[in-house]
Each structure stands twice: as structure tokens, then as C-alpha cells.
Amino acid sequence: MPRYNLEYPKGDRNTVNRYKHQAVYSLTTIHTIINTSPVLHVSFQPSPSDPFPVILPMIGQMGSFSRPSASISDTLECYLHGYVSSRIMNLAREEEASSTAGLPVCIAAAKVDGLVLTLTPNSHNYNYRSAVLFGYATLVTSVEEKLWAMQLITNSVVPGRWPETRVPPNAGEMASTQIVRVRIDSGSAKVREGVPNDEKGDLADAGVTGRVWTGVVPLYEQFGAPVPGPYNEVAEVPEHVRSYVQEVNAASKEYAEVAARKDAPVKKAEAGDEEQ
């Protein structure tokens, strides 16, 4: 357990202005959402003259190269591996060359944990967990840090995968792999869990409550049985894959099922902050 439950300070950029009762600034919560999302959405401005920001789906993990023993609750960097475009890599390189802080990026992740079906369309909701981080992206140039980050990211796909494959990467693989490190400036999360909420007027209307089914439909990701590929020669699915599949399946289902039965979030009165 960390000594302190650190939070990102609330600033203009990361403060949640709507449904404040669902806002979370805890590093542990935010980093956990990021680290358990198989895909992150990363946004940046391609050029000052382009009005459109770009969003790329990327794989990433929070970690600390300088303090590898740091926990999820500590201040960490976000390491990104781009499998979609090299534009972000080029931009990060240009930014670095001009000795600025790096390319400003926004990183987002969201999971839906259940459909919250209520009496009226307006009170419908999801149980969900979402996180957003703002930070400055630069290219990782040190070989040691790149290798460490490749290992971090491979082991995020399946824990313990790295040593079970052909490693270390050869010179060509090292040269063609690019890793971006994002120094985090601020972040926030929003979490909704629990049973439906409805307005008093509808709850008091027997014609409505007698006709409309209300409840939560839990939603969670599941792994199917591993499917050996055409050139696989290893008879047994290895333990690191089997145990991960079982653990994640159980934990994902458990989270959504528990969230579906919790008390609804308590709303604090705020102008324009009705839950929906």
C-alpha cells in the first residue's frame, strides 16, 4: 500500500465540470484504468495550421524507467507503442529537436461495465470507467530504456510473455521499433457504478413503474479458449497464457456483476449536473 493516496491537482484542463460526483483524481484509479485497457486513444495536433486534431489507437502502459519498483500509485510516465502511424513519432522527434518540452498529447481510455436501463431515456446511463491524461511526448532514444519499455508493453498483453518468446530483439527489430514516453502533466477519471437512478416524478407514477423494466445489464470482456496457430509446435497452451485468461475472465465478470448491484451514486446538487 502506498503511504499516500496521491491525486493529480485540479487545474483548468483536467477538472471535471459535469457529474462532479463521479470524478476521481486518484493516481491509482487513473493509472489502473490506463494499464488495463488493451487500446488507448492518443490525440495530438498534427500542425498549427490543421484545424483537426488526430486520434490514434495505440498500446501503452504506465511505468517508471528510473524507478522500476514504483507502484501504480506513484507518479509514472506513459510509454506508447504505435502500431498505426509514424506521424506521432516524427512529430515527437521534431519537438525534441527544437528542445521544447515535447509534443502535447491527450491519452484516453474508457470501459463500459454495464447498461443502466431506467424509466426514461434521459436517466439511462452506463456503468463505466474512463480516464484521461495530458502530457508531453518525446521519443525514447536510449537503447536500455527502449528495451525496458518493449518488455513492459509486451508483458501488458500477457504478463510474463517476454521471456517466453524469442528475445532479445535483433538489431533490425530494435531499429524499427519506436517508443514514445509521455511525461504526465495532469489527469482525471470518471467512474459510475451501481443500480439505476430515476427522478421522483417518474418513481411516483405507477403507470410508469408498472410498465418499464429497470435494472443493469452487466457488460465485460472475455477471452475465448486459446486457438493454436498454423505453425505452432508447442502441444500445451503455456501456463502464463492459461492462468492470465482465467484470471482476467473471472475479474472482468466479477467487476461488472458487482457494479450492477451497488448503490447508485449519491448526487450532490449542482446546477446542470443531473445524472443521465
Place this chain on the structure above:
Amino acid sequence: MPRYNLEYPKGDRNTVNRYKHQAVYSLTTIHTIINTSPVLHVSFQPSPSDPFPVILPMIGQMGSFSRPSASISDTLECYLHGYVSSRIMNLAREEEASSTAGLPVCIAAAKVDGLVLTLTPNSHNYNYRSAVLFGYATLVTSVEEKLWAMQLITNSVVPGRWPETRVPPNAGEMASTQIVRVRIDSGSAKVREGVPNDEKGDLADAGVTGRVWTGVVPLYEQFGAPVPGPYNEVAEVPEHVRSYVQEVNAASKEYAEVAARKDAPVKKAEAGDEEQ
């Protein structure tokens, strides 16, 4: 079936430059990914002086108010319902007042359909579907269009849900609900499905193939059994919920299981375009 398989024209902004063999410009593919994603990530530039773009998780659907019978393969608008922040709404309103085309936004969705575990960390991959759209956002001000879009979005959560709830929305609900319409400028998608791919050198190394398990772990979303809420008075889970849960569960699992067994994508030789 549509008469033509329309595609978004390739321009500077939406052309996929990496893993081109996985790029798709078909409206059907792109719109289907968007419409089957429970959450979209929407990015925009909060102000010209802010270096950071912002990403918001939002609920959205492609549709056409002027041609409600339009199919998923037609040119459509994207309707967004914001449950996170009203910043995008204010910005869209300001843009509209200044009679520009609207607020430039990027909309993204991504699904992971399986973990592709290969001989080396570099050749690891996901089976996945991702889509991105660029467009101009404006606020929906007409009552008819807003009501139509609210219905479109509610029925995207569970088809047929709208008429099974207390409708129409009352005056307060109509006033507090804001819908953004995005006129699409361009878009693209990337889809990877199939068994693992590895490099010839590793495939020829019996020390590697004899030790490393290769294959795909399918990944898909599943709904749990619907959980009635504390003030529910309807004994049976209604048919529109039950049948949707069954259909989506079967289709999601089927897609990932089939994708895990397809031939690996054929790579066209491209500089810097190795699959990984």
C-alpha cells in the same frame, strides 16, 4: 444491399500510411465500427492558445435526419450525446454563432478482437477493428431533429428501448439534453484478423518454434444476465432486452472466434510497413 460500395476519398488527413494492407475506406465498414461501439472518443481543440487537444468519451450513432431510411452504407452524419462535459457543446455553439462550418472534431472507435501471440515480441499483434472520422460539429437546435437523434441514440443502447420507456421527454428533459451533429469530412478504418504472422528467420529456427507457443486468444464483450434494480416492478426481463443480450453475445463471440482462425493478412511490400 447498396448499389455501390462507397468509400471516403483518400486525402492528406485520412490516408493510412502504415500497414496499408489493413486500411479500409468503405463507408459500410467504418460506420459499422462506429455504430457498434458503446463509447466513442471525440477529440477537439479547446482553444487556439491551448497546446493540448481534449478527448471526451461520448455516445454516438451514424444516421441521417433528412433521409431516415438511409442505410449504414450511405453518407451519414454522426450524432453525439455528451455525458461528460459541456465544453464541446459550448464550443459548437460559439462556432455556429460565428457562421463557420462548425467545430473540427476527430471521432475514434476501436475494438480488440484477439491477442495474436507470435514467436517474437515484435510480431505480436491484436486482431482489431478501428475507425476514425473527421468532421465539423454543430449543435442540433431543431426540436424535431433533437427528438429523432435522442431516439436514435437510446435505441443504440438497446434496440427498441425508446418506446418501452416513459416518452416523450418532458420540457425540462428536452431543454437539458444537447445533441451535436457532425458533418463528416473524411474517414478511414483499419482491420486486422487472422492467425499469427512471423518472419522467415524465426519460422526456420527449430529452437524457437519448438519452445514458443503461437496462436490467437479470442477476445469479445459479453452481457451478463440482466439484474433488476431496487425499484423495478416488472417481473419478466422484457423481450427487447433479452433478445438483444442473446444476439450480441452470440455475434461478438462468433466474430472473434472466426477472426482467430482466418488466414493471416497478406502483406504487400512497403518500406517500414512490417507487421508487428
